[in-house]
Amino acid sequence: MTDPVLTTSILFGGMLVFLGIGVPIAFALGGFSIALIYLFWSPMALSMLPIRAFGTATSFEYVAIPLFIFMAAMLQRAKIADDLFDAMQRFFGGLRGGLAIGTVLVCTIFAAMAGVSGAATISMGMLAVPAMLQRGYGKGVALGSVAAGGSLGILIPPSVTMIVYGIVANTSIGRMYAGGLLPGLLIAFLFCIYLVTRGLLNPEESGGMELRRYTWKEKLSGLTGLVIPLLLVVAVMGSILTGIASVSEAAAVGAAGAIFAAAVLRRLTYAALRDSCYETVKLSCMIFWIIIGATALSTFYTAMGAARFLEALVLGLEVNRWFILIGMQVILLFLGMLLDTVGIIMITAPIFVPIIIKLGFDPVWFGILYIVNMEIGFLTPPFGYNLFYLRGVAPPSVKMTDIYASVIPFILLMMLGLALCMIFPQIILVLPNLLF
Template identity: 45%
Template sequence: MLELLDVGFDLSALGIEYGTLLMFGLLMVLLLTGMPLAFVTLLVALVFALGWFGPMAVPLITSRVFSFVTSFVFLSVPMFVLMAAVLDRSGIARDLFDAMKLLSNRLRGGVAIQTIFVAVILAAMSGIIGGEIVLLGLLALPQMLRLGYDRGLAIGVVCAGGALGTMIPPSIVLIIYGLAANVSVGALFTASFLPGLMLASFYVIYILARAYLTPKSVPDPDPVVMPTAEKIALLRGLILPMLVVIFVLGSIYGGIASVTEASAIGAAGVILATVVRGEFTFDLLRGAAMQTLATVGMIVWIGIGASAIVGVFNLMGGIDFISSLIIGISDEPLYILLFMMLILFILGMFLDWVGIALLTLPIFVPIIVDLGYDPIWFGVLFCMNMQVSFLSPPFGPAAFYLKSVAPPDISLGDIFKALLPFIGLQIIALALLIAFPWITGISGL
């Protein structure tokens, strides 16, 4: 490709129609080679910048990338990732899981419901799904299998519950959407809170339905009454996690701190919690910092590549071209919205959510605004769609996270099969958000 540029091949002679086909064709071919998305997008951006505009276009790419990585709100991402990494290495999540026995001990399907409640609290503490699924895979899955839960139900609860961090604030997906769409992250947090709880309640209802309609899928409740002293001891496991949630989300919703400031409060709070519990060590902090560096580095590199290619594509006139194609499919705004949801759903089966957000939102959000829809509401729809992508085959990351800690006899095929009912519940939740925008506290139009 670069040799063609050296001999003066002018890509702009192709026109925007064939230029768009060539750009996306190169993306697909290079991705099929196994090259990481960040490097694929950077390479294609460089090829088209030089081939379409010449060397003078390169500074325009770097300026766009610089504006992305220097955004103040983006500072909250490493803070929330650090919170999740510290949780991974402490006993806070384990004690939280044990404390939830107070709610589930006498209920059919109680441990599965307990897992969903723990997932909601963990999501409200960090907003990272990978760590949650691994934690629940280590804590909840062995216990449910040992007690005699249906294997598919146990697997689905862990994966779907652990993926709730996509919807429940402080979700990293919402933060990236806010950056890409240039909308208030705090407003996104407020709008997504109830839909996240709604989805969690769908999971609980499904568990109860399985428990009472197919009794053999769950064990009988424990008939032994828990002593009061043990209940008090378990309650202590709720104190520190709830304090972190209250300080982080309370400071945001109360207008006391911005999302970035609240993320720093949360990170400091989780580290302080490990100190209070006597678990803090420099090895713990170093391991958490290295995990944070790896995760955020991946997000930054994907963001750099996506920002570069979208910037070049915009200069080519590609965004206007794609926008006209999408708008041209129908005169009915709802059909255009559903078409966007379909595109996101298909992309979610093959690409990382960060890349999807940064590649599609610069095109989709202006269309949404032109159609008269609220971009905050669309942000909640986007996150619910990405929630589906975390579970959907063939590359649903939730399945691979669980596979890394699941017993050897559980295959990826078993996991994806177990996730199908939960994907159905997510699609129902997405449909409800489209039909009834007021669930987010926004009219939608």
């Protein structure tokens, strides 16, 4: 089978059928691709798949993934988020909507420590949602601020998603990290502005009960909860951005730092260490199986010449290059509603990135736009990961429809942030150009 149109139709059509009937994405990618290689290429070609899978799984750059996952799991069990929330509650609890703003800020700091979305969402879902509901906050504010704030973990470095994208797209992970910092802070700022405005317009939804105001002594005493998180952020991000350590080496610093932080706080227990290791193995295996499955897909797709055909087809369109870029954003937003982030990257990045480079766009700039789309995908119904993370830890009174409704304003704010980054590329590029 050499017709690239037929190859593309069978490959992606079959994959979507398998996903639609509930086959795990790793097997929908890998299993179907292996069958096609055997039937339409050559049984001998199957021998290269174990070699490529082993080479991918043992890549030094991928070492950072389990290390950052372990770091996030350890920080969650050391209850670092509890200390951060206490500090933010003291500083912002006296403002209308202050607890929701503090929740977003806690998630922002947690994102700069952990690099994954689930840790902040689960921690703040257990901690902040009951506290806000008890103090008279509406479900939309309480749930939306946690789900949206938690999603910042894949945009603000050190992001595990950026590591996968950087390796697959052959884009500098260090430059990606520098490029993701300001867009992440911009989106967090948009969330806070929205929460302040909503608190002023609808005070009954943002702490309708009497607000508690803390003295300066109480506020300053709460700053102790910020010391260890900020030191950890400086150790991890500082070592990467200053060139002292590679991303994988900085991940090792972060993992060791998380253990040290738990020990300093006297929360390092055998159970915490064991559970963190178990969670690391489980999530890492899930990610690597998706990567291996997608490797099989890309091997077959490239060998059949379909990737080159699509590239030539898109580049041959008589349209402005911005229409092609916007079309890619629409595709990513749609896929984010249905597929896992790593799966989307493995399927689309090898196709999109060469086209983007030939169109003359900066690959780091496009990479951050891509990651923002993945962040939005964590919130978009019906299968946004953060929605299910939050449902798993929210109080029984919270329904799935409440969570779906709560994230809509935050999705729109993320799209606004995405548009600003497209209109003003220097939001993304200023730090990479300055530091590298």
